[in-house]
Amino acid sequence: MTSLQKTEDEVMLADAARSFLDDAAPIGHLRKMRDECRTYDAELWSQMAELGWTGVLVPESAGGSDMGHAAAGILAEEMGKTLVSSPFLSTAVMAATALRQVADDRASDALRKIAEGQVIYALAVDETSKHEPDAAELAATPDGNGFRLSGTKTFACDGMAADRLLVLAKTDEGLTLFDLPANRDGINRDPMDLIDSRDAARITFEDVAATGDDVLGQVDDAMTVLKPALEAGQAALAAEMAGLAAGALDMTVGYLKERKQFGVPIGAFQALQHRAAHLWCEAEVTASAITNAGRMLDENAAEATLAVSLAKARATKTAELAVKEGVQMHGGIGMTDAYDMGFYMKRARVAAEWLGDYGYHAGKVAALRGF
């Protein structure tokens, strides 16, 4: 496997991403969108398309930059540092990975549109408060040559901005993945008003007509297409959370050096030093799992489940610790909306649940380790 250190190209990619994002989407950008009650920024998305980010996993033949999963993770990590809000994970990572599993003209058309920034996808997978794709119940009943879909989905991230939905449904002999336009008759979307100020929808399907052409991959075999997509998303989300933790740690260490009480910077108190140092250790251990997941997806995707779940489990704990310590070590100011730390705490909680919580992924690790 390629080195677990970032390659020179990767370091350059991270630097370039950082300087673009510091300018185009610092944390104040999310705050501004929140204050304006907006959850999607079309301009930022088209800039990401110009940079080749939306096509990070799109083959060059379909106009993509095809940089791979490790690179997608590096972008996600940089986005995490300043809590950049965009449909990058839903569309550029998960939908693109799903579409790549299918070799037909329609899929490559869709991939081309993703690379161009012309389409936004959301995954409609979860139906209850926890991620459990295998338990999907939304029914796709045979109807002539096609299907009728009825049921509800929740926590569809980027679901309000989406032009298209990847909908996981139950068919006669298994689960089937549909690729539907979000405005098809019978589909109703409601915004969820999440604490992280980002886009998520509850979606109801009332007798929605679908044809065999709307099926992505094979009927009754959603997971061949969906599993790689979810794993790509989980790895990238873990990278985003590692970035989030780094952003929160950075802000906290900065504050420890600057805030004075009892005549000294509070960072001089060993009680705080040791906790900051501990947090840094956790972040280091998590970083290895993040890079490893990206490498595995690029080099041996069929065997990447353990690496991906390890990364998401670790990142969840590290981000949670980083934001708890972040607020606590800031004292009163950390509790104020005017200060940014709260945004980190809220995003960490949402990201902890998205695409499987700690227990879900730690459980996978345990099972794959044979216990």
Add this chain to the structure above:
Amino acid sequence: MDDLAAFRAEMRAWLDINCPEEMRDGQVTEETICWGGKRWKFTSDAQRIWLDRMAAKGWTVPSWPEAYGGGGLSRAQDKILKEEMARINARSPLESFGIWMLGPALLHFGTHEQKLEYLPPIARGEVRWCQGYSEPGAGSDLASVQTKAEIDSDHYLVNGQKVWTSYADKADWIFALVRTDKDAPKHKGISFILIDMSTEGVSTRPIRLISGKSPFCETFFDNVRTPRHQRVGDENRGWDVAKYLLTHEREMISGGGGGLLGGRPVGAVLAEMAHGLDTADRRAAAMECEVDSLAMALTLERYKDQAETQPIGDASAMLKYYGTELNKRRHELMMEGGGSDALAWDGHDGLPSDWLRTKANSIEGGTSEVMLSIISRRVLELPG
């Protein structure tokens, strides 16, 4: 029938007749608490009637002396009152910083005149108080407060700024720490004074919390004239009053450590959530939370029993530390149990907002770090 049994029977009968039906829902939320004060708008007639009836008996502050608006109850009687109220799910008729913080300090340090003037309106819910301790430069290092009070014949002239003042925009009066001697060592130049918030020169600006609510403020004093007789305790000895009051504040904040409001086990709340308890790890965490909560509730009781004969003092740091950390843990667990349903602001009756608010529990009233320092230095007598 012994005296206490007779007291219980009498109490039960009185509550039966006097506690309005609407006040028997066991609700204790930001929306249902009665804080009182000059500008208080009762949410219902029942809330007003309940307060009036309880205040007339002195049972808004059951253990305060009758002369100052209290009920003059013994610890044993007070417990019976609490038990009988809990039995019918009665709401608390009144909560306030006057009851929890200023009252105990005045009872201990105030003159008879001050007690007569300030305590009964607190007991009746007529005057609402806020706490002017923290400043931008004086948080954990509280004794470095800079707001100054200069003597101007029989008045103080107060200038400076407080921060994180909870409910300053709703309060009628503020108890504040001010510097009356800038040359003395920092603990020895502080006085504890009471300021009417309607005095010219007092202003407030609300600060929004990460939970989306705005319960606290910046408070500014610009040449505020305050009579010197509104000082509690001796001039430049305000630190003693401040510390004593803090032990009561810490006890109040630690109250949340004993369990969820309404007394339900966290596991019962999780059990009602779609996937709340369906993994072994969350079940184990809920069990541990319950074990710790029950033991903590007993500890709160034990310390109250002890307070009958000797002040809790530095041990209040333990209650505050343990209680608030436990309360945070419990809310983390509920957020995890709620999963994506608990990520929307309106999810699970506003749980996300409550969860975010608990993060302040280990900051307000002295941080967890400060509590642990007090325990290590003063209880364990470690060097440093």
